[in-house]
Amino acid sequence: MIEARNSDTLLDVLGLHTYFYTYEGVVKAVNSVSYKLNRGEITGLVGESGSGKSVTAQSIIRLVKAPGKIVEGEVWLDGQDLMSCSETEMQTIRGRKISMIFQEPRAALNPLFTVGDQISRVIQLREGCSRSVAETHAVEMMRAVEIADPDRRANAYPHEMSGGMCQRVMVAMALSANPLLLIADEPTTGLDVTVQAQVLDLIRLRVKSAGSACLFITHDLGVVAELCERVIVMYAGRVVEQGPVAEIFSNPRHPYTQGLIASTLRVDIDKPISTIPGTVPDAVHLPSGCTFHPRCPFAEELCQLEEPQMVEAGHGHLTRCHIVSGRIEREMLEEAWTMETA
Amino acid sequence: MRLLQYVAKRLLQLIPVLLGVSVIIFSISHVLPGNPVYLFVGIDTTPEEIEAITKRLGLDKPLHEQYFIWLGNVLRGDLGDSWFTSESVAQDLIRRFPATFEMTTVALMVSIALGVPLGVLSAVYRNSWIDNISRGITLLGVSVPSFWLGLLLIYVLFFLLRIFPPPSGRIGLLVSPPDRITGLYLVDSLVTGNWKAFTSSAEHLALPVITQALVTLAPITRLMRSSMLEVLGSEYIQAARANGVPDRQIYFRDALRNALLAPLTFVALVYGNLLGGSVVLERIFSWPGIGRYALESIVVKDYNAVQGFVLLAAVLYVLVFLIVDILYFVIDPRITA
Numbered sequence: 001m002i003e004a005r006n007s008d009t010l011l012d013v014l015g016l017h018t019y020f021y022t023y024e025g026v027v028k029a030v031n032s033v034s035y036k037l038n039r040g041e042i043t044g045l046v047g048e049s050g051s052g053k054s055v056t057a058q059s060i061i062r063l064v065k066a067p068g069k070i071v072e073g074e075v076w077l078d079g080q081d082l083m084s085c086s087e088t089e090m091q092t093i094r095g096r097k098i099s100m101i102f103q104e105p106r107a108a109l110n111p112l113f114t115v116g117d118q119i120s121r122v123i124q125l126r127e128g129c130s131r132s133v134a135e136t137h138a139v140e141m142m143r144a145v146e147i148a149d150p151d152r153r154a155n156a157y158p159h160e161m162s163g164g165m166c167q168r169v170m171v172a173m174a175l176s177a178n179p180l181l182l183i184a185d186e187p188t189t190g191l192d193v194t195v196q197a198q199v200l201d202l203i204r205l206r207v208k209s210a211g212s213a214c215l216f217i218t219h220d221l222g223v224v225a226e227l228c229e230r231v232i233v234m235y236a237g238r239v240v241e242q243g244p245v246a247e248i249f250s251n252p253r254h255p256y257t258q259g260l261i262a263s264t265l266r267v268d269i270d271k272p273i274s275t276i277p278g279t280v281p282d283a284v285h286l287p288s289g290c291t292f293h294p295r296c297p298f299a300e301e302l303c304q305l306e307e308p309q310m311v312e313a314g315h316g317h318l319t320r321c322h323i324v325s326g327r328i329e330r331e332m333l334e335e336a337w338t339m340e341t342a
Numbered sequence: 343m344r345l346l347q348y349v350a351k352r353l354l355q356l357i358p359v360l361l362g363v364s365v366i367i368f369s370i371s372h373v374l375p376g377n378p379v380y381l382f383v384g385i386d387t388t389p390e391e392i393e394a395i396t397k398r399l400g401l402d403k404p405l406h407e408q409y410f411i412w413l414g415n416v417l418r419g420d421l422g423d424s425w426f427t428s429e430s431v432a433q434d435l436i437r438r439f440p441a442t443f444e445m446t447t448v449a450l451m452v453s454i455a456l457g458v459p460l461g462v463l464s465a466v467y468r469n470s471w472i473d474n475i476s477r478g479i480t481l482l483g484v485s486v487p488s489f490w491l492g493l494l495l496i497y498v499l500f501f502l503l504r505i506f507p508p509p510s511g512r513i514g515l516l517v518s519p520p521d522r523i524t525g526l527y528l529v530d531s532l533v534t535g536n537w538k539a540f541t542s543s544a545e546h547l548a549l550p551v552i553t554q555a556l557v558t559l560a561p562i563t564r565l566m567r568s569s570m571l572e573v574l575g576s577e578y579i580q581a582a583r584a585n586g587v588p589d590r591q592i593y594f595r596d597a598l599r600n601a602l603l604a605p606l607t608f609v610a611l612v613y614g615n616l617l618g619g620s621v622v623l624e625r626i627f628s629w630p631g632i633g634r635y636a637l638e639s640i641v642v643k644d645y646n647a648v649q650g651f652v653l654l655a656a657v658l659y660v661l662v663f664l665i666v667d668i669l670y671f672v673i674d675p676r677i678t679a
Binding site for chain 1: 575576577578580581582583584585586587588589591596599600673674675676
């Protein structure tokens with residue numbers, strides 16, 4: 001483990017398991033997930049709804065809601081194992097070393113307090129400074145995320161601001177900490193495209209200049225291609241493929257990743273849009289073997305029987321597929337995806 | 343400034359509401375079967391005399407004219423005379439209302455003071471022993487009828503254990519009430535420094551207050567618990583946690599204010615109802631409040647008294663909701679004038 005943690009690695013997640021104990025049974029929302037985040041890099045975490053993306057993020061900061069529980073795994077942040085920290089220690093890590101931006105900015109702001117109040121409160125909590133110093137700092141942060149007229153806006157309540165403005169407030173709050181790790185959970189869903197681009201620019205700028213790492217959760221592959229250096233693909237609680245963005249996008253090896261890429265709309269290539277047949281499996285009763293096999297156009301008997309292991313498939317490119325590992329000899333044809341829906 | 347504007351607006355809105363209420367109350371006596379004139383006559387009254395009484399009472403005038411005369415009297419504070427107590431209804435109500443007000447207000451304050459923290463603790467320590475105890479209490483509180491609970495408490499706490507005095511009204515039979523300033527015995531005895539009257543009235547207040555408070559406490563605790571749970575599960579609490587806000591601040595600063603919004607309306611509803619007098623409890627504890635007055639007036643068909651009571655109850659209800667609306671306005675910035 002020591003040798004794996006080189007100086008570029010900021011976050012090292014090892015064998016993370018987070019389960020939800022529901023009445024219907026155990027949901028393995030995060031199932032043996034391992035990945036690394038490097039300093040100065042933005043890593044995209046993609047997958048359909050229910051694939052375990054958000055729970056992965058919540059597990060890192062140990063804020064999984066009941067009945068969820070982190071069962072097993074290590075999360076090393078800058079040489080510190082977060083899983084062995086006490087809850088009090090975690091409180092000093094959250095909002096200082098790790099910040100989070102949420103999917104629904106307006107829901108993530110307390111409706112009864114002004115936005116200035118909420119930002120300066122977080123600053124005050126962290127710095128232990130006086131109220132007025134924190135308020136000045138909060139207005140500066142609002143100016144830094146390009147909120148016009150920040151002195152006046154600081155006195156506004158969340159319901160008096162647009163969704164884009166609220167998301168800037170969240171970004172200001174998260175970045176005011178100069179965090180080592182920024183977790184952004186679908187921060188641009190629900191924002192219109194121009195605002196989306198501005199928010200992404202803000203995040204990119206801050207991550208690059210501060211040399212921190214960013215885990216960017218999204219289901220939008222276009223955003224990943226534009227913003228991220230590396231990408232992790234999750235399916236039904238497992239990482240099925242990960243590697244550098246350029247590599248994965250030009251040479252996807254896992255059928256699920258291929259399907260995802262094939263199903264994005266592209267204006268530069270004249271091809272019909274395809275979809276991945278079927279839906280995400282029932283979380284309580286996952287398919288045997290490779291969880292993707294019921295939807296996979298290349299599946300064979302082995303895929304139902306045995307779960308594939310993660311294998312190296314090129315430069316830092318890892319994937320979990322029997323065909324890639326060579327246990328099944330078969331060609332994966334790109335046409336399989338377009339034919340499926342034709 | 344915003345607040346003043348809001349209060350002024352809400353007060354103006356009360357006018358049509360109260361007018362509507364007055365029309366309904368006025369109609370009661372005219373919809374009910376029977377001629378009120380017969381209440382004033384004997385067996386041997388001649389038709390001429392009946393006509394004269396009808397004229398004297400103004401009952402020969404058209405209905406709308408009668409309404410405006412009645413409304414004018416009400417606005418001057420004249421609710422007519424009760425023929426049962428043969429005193430003015432307004433005086434009767436003024437004399438009795440402090441008893442009801444004192445008992446219900448103390449009971450409500452007790453149930454809020456216990457119910458809110460209990461609900462919060464229940465939510466924060468969900469499924470712990472605190473939660474189980476509080477759920478037990480609330481289950482009892484909502485399932486046990488108040489008359490039974492009242493009698494049980496009298497039996498145990500007065501008859502068996504002699505902790506509290508007998509249910510003989512607001513003050514000991516041998517203790518003279520404090521000089522009347524507000525009509526609230528606790529307040530008046532404190533202001534006049536009448537310690538004997540204070541302890542006696544506090545002791546007499548205890549049993550009805552405990553009974554009422556237990557009944558009201560249960561739903562307040564339940565609502566507070568569910569409201570707090572909902573708020574604690576919300577995105578902004580998760581976000582506050584992700585920002586490293588310590589638990590204590592999460593509960594008392596971020597969550598509590600939001601969680602209080604839902605139970606507030608319920609408390610208003612309960613208080614509005616209670617101020618109209620609790621017929622059952624006032625009877626069990628021989629409490630000389632307006633609930634008992636209303637019951638007695640209905641039994642003897644004392645129309646003026648019933649009308650006066652309903653009018654008072656309606657006005658109190660509307661006032662309580664006015665106060666709650668103003669509280670909402672102060673707490674929740676999303677409400678605009």
